[in-house]
Amino acid sequence: MEIADRPQPPTGAARLLFRAPVHLYRWGLGPLLGGRFLLLNHVGRTSGRRRRTVLEVVDRTPGGAYVVCSGFGPRADWYRNVLAHPRVLVQVGARRFAAEAEPPAADEGAGFFVGYARRHPRAAVRLARMMGFVLDGSEEDFRAAGRELPFVRLHPRA
Structure with missing residues (x-):
């Protein structure tokens, strides 16, 4: 594995494109994205304002938790926000629930990425390339790439 160049979060028109799925959820069309994506409602770490981000689900754990990854690294705003304020709201399709965000250990993240690559081999290669990794x-x-990526487990709260 080689880390070529870690990308910066998108700006301008690219940011608008990345934010488009948020509008699907706002318009009540989130179920069209199925269970492969979720809407994460979180609180800004400095502003205290409500924020929304749509993320791809990397894995599901037996306890009903969802695992997501910050493709733009640990500097992504949503990632830093959930580390500062781990109580979040999650929507997957039409299902909504309160959750607690927790970063797993690096070795556990490695396992999540390997599992994702097994289930979605072509998408995993494209995502790795987009995230700045050159993989064989x-x-x-x-x-190895999974150890470098910041994952978050979203546990449902009672």
């Missing part, structure tokens, strides 16, 4: 497609390369 081997499980060990996906595991």
